[in-house]
Amino acid sequence: MVVSRAEQRAVTRQALLAEGRRRFAADGYHRVVLAEVARAAGVTKGAAYHHFDSKAGLFRATVRQVQQELGERVASAAERHEDLWEQLRAGCRAFLAAGTDPAVRRILLVDAPAVLGWDEWRALDEESSARHLTEALTALAEAGVIDDQPVEPLARLLSGALNETALWIARGGDPQAAEQALDRLLAGLRTSA
Amino acid sequence: MVVSRAEQRAVTRQALLAEGRRRFAADGYHRVVLAEVARAAGVTKGAAYHHFDSKAGLFRATVRQVQQELGERVASAAERHEDLWEQLRAGCRAFLAAGTDPAVRRILLVDAPAVLGWDEWRALDEESSARHLTEALTALAEAGVIDDQPVEPLARLLSGALNETALWIARGGDPQAAEQALDRLLAGLRTSA
DNA sequence: ACGATTCGCATACCCTCGGTATGTGAAAGG
């Protein structure tokens, strides 16, 4: 076995993060016990506190990871299209589809706001997935596809709509019906001119 | 002092509920200590467990109370209008305004889904405020003001949009801008015919 | 190359706080 200190550190951190993610997604933040996460990761609670300042700290790192992955998924779905409007639609659909992932559902959409506080949650959301949304809306407004307007409130409206609908789909809602409703909603934003 | 047993029971229960609501709204569920709530209500932890089966039980009762008040506020705002469309708009605006109430914000929108689980939260939401929304949409669809479509996904979209935007306003977002964005979004739903 | 130092973790411990089991005195019931 190799034994570089930096390597070992990274390995342990990843193991904790991976196990934490599994459990946070499956059981929810509150029911996860940190010592069990550490044990399953092959270390003890001491290691967890060496890498993260608290249970919430591990959770925060997990949120960051899941957020980033989600942002990439959404972005890559959007990038497959040339048309700005289709980019928005594709990104939104990708987000709705991501709601089936328990990690996204439980960690990002349900627990994160309560555990980290809405402010911090929103800040993290902004720097990953939500940013794409505001950028897309800004571009659409500049291109005249939607009315020129402050994009921030509109982005919040759509972000909330997507979050809630993703959860609804995950709990048995019809994905196709959701996409159609979303399409109607988005279509209503286009300039009538 | 009078001393009917039923009276005393009601008094204590209300005191616990009121104090719990204050603290849940101010500090968030996790940071609230049940014994402190009881002490501030003039009783001990034993009383709290006599009235509610757990800390989550007290929280659940609090959620119910806040939800119901919110539902009434929204409904009464809507009822001030004759026109179905104006009822929807008024209800939505009332909801956004309610987001300034810390109890609504923290208890209903942030903590409740995490503490009670999304399913139970949604069930409670449904029997108070969200129900009005689906009813309004159904009526509008029947009246031909909006396209005939499954109302459930649309209701989820709008409900999520309102929740998130209420939080955004509470954290410094411009209420007027939010209402305008909401109006555009809703207006897009009207039948073009 | 070898002592000094850092560092990645383990071990042992504390303490808060949710939950429970049991006691008690005063109202309700017969």
Next chain:
DNA sequence: CCTTTCACATACCGAGGGTATGCGAATCGT
């Protein structure tokens, strides 16, 4: 008036987050 019920209080338990400290192995300075 005696019994029962009931609305709490009191005492206790244990889980689990957080901390203080020890230790052995990698890293560094000379």
